[in-house]
Amino acid sequence: MIRITSHWKRVEYRLRMTENFSGAAQVSGLSGEADVRAPESPVIEVRDLEKTYRTARGALTLFQHLDFRVERGELVAIVGQSGAGKSTLLHILGALDAPSAGTVYCASINVATLSPRQAATFRNREIGYVWQFHYLLPEFTAEENVAMPLLAAGQPRREALTVAANWLREVGLEERRDHRPGELSGGEQQRVALARALVNRPRLLLADEPTGDLDAGTANQVFALLQRIHGDYGLTSVMVTHNTELAARCTRVMRLEGGRLTSASG
Ligand SMILES: Nc1ncnc2c1ncn2[C@@H]1O[C@H](COP(=O)(O)OP(=O)(O)OP(=O)(O)O)[C@@H](O)[C@H]1O
Ligand SMILES: [Mg+2]
Numbered sequence: 001m002i003r004i005t006s007h008w009k010r011v012e013y014r015l016r017m018t019e020n021f022s023g024a025a026q027v028s029g030l031s032g033e034a035d036v037r038a039p040e041s042p043v044i045e046v047r048d049l050e051k052t053y054r055t056a057r058g059a060l061t062l063f064q065h066l067d068f069r070v071e072r073g074e075l076v077a078i079v080g081q082s083g084a085g086k087s088t089l090l091h092i093l094g095a096l097d098a099p100s101a102g103t104v105y106c107a108s109i110n111v112a113t114l115s116p117r118q119a120a121t122f123r124n125r126e127i128g129y130v131w132q133f134h135y136l137l138p139e140f141t142a143e144e145n146v147a148m149p150l151l152a153a154g155q156p157r158r159e160a161l162t163v164a165a166n167w168l169r170e171v172g173l174e175e176r177r178d179h180r181p182g183e184l185s186g187g188e189q190q191r192v193a194l195a196r197a198l199v200n201r202p203r204l205l206l207a208d209e210p211t212g213d214l215d216a217g218t219a220n221q222v223f224a225l226l227q228r229i230h231g232d233y234g235l236t237s238v239m240v241t242h243n244t245e246l247a248a249r250c251t252r253v254m255r256l257e258g259g260r261l262t263s264a265s266g
Pocket of ligand 2: 208
């Protein structure tokens, strides 16, 4: 408990450093820490990662001995057959699921060392998620949906709505701000979901088949938007997709197959 508490102090310290970060020198005081690393290290570093489910019918090992890094600014596609474990891997990267073995540094933090409450704060501050289904709240407007992560982080409502409106402009939906999700097209819903994922200015964007529910033309538009925002805001992004054309437009493609991750050229 003491270890975790002191670890969380370091996490909070690093998060503050990230907010003000303008150079490695500022974080030199962290050198030697095992769990929190300087922000110039890879945004994701996975070592010897394994995920095994214990089921009534025995152990199901999805993957084992995975080692990879994602450097700052990369837009990485993860491809592979259905059931290969892509979503599970993304959940582990985003501190939504725990690995069975191995180490995951995400946004410079060893996510396995976070308590559930700390993991929730970490996710809210550092990671933006986009899923195949948008998960917008139907009773709230587009603007309110985008503002949700800010409200959850304790920002006053007026400020949160102003920031949300700016993000809706960024995704080209300013005129739809008062629409509820049911009054938006599928592509518009995903653009709102993208704005909501980014409203907290995360360093890492994790997207699980963000265009999987869309027709080819709309999928292209949503991906192009994601790609532009990725570049404009200096994000690091990992996108799971079955769409090989879109994967080829990412900076790197990794294939999850037979429990192993291999590099594939875009
Ligand atoms: N809680 C669980 N217990 C046991 N097995 C599970 C559990 N969750 C997922 N699985 C199994 O793990 C495998 C990988 O699931 P995952 O959702 O990561 O696949 P995926 O690569 O994202 O597939 P898709 O492309 O269809 O989305 C599946 O065979 C699934 O049945
Ligand atoms: Mg999946």
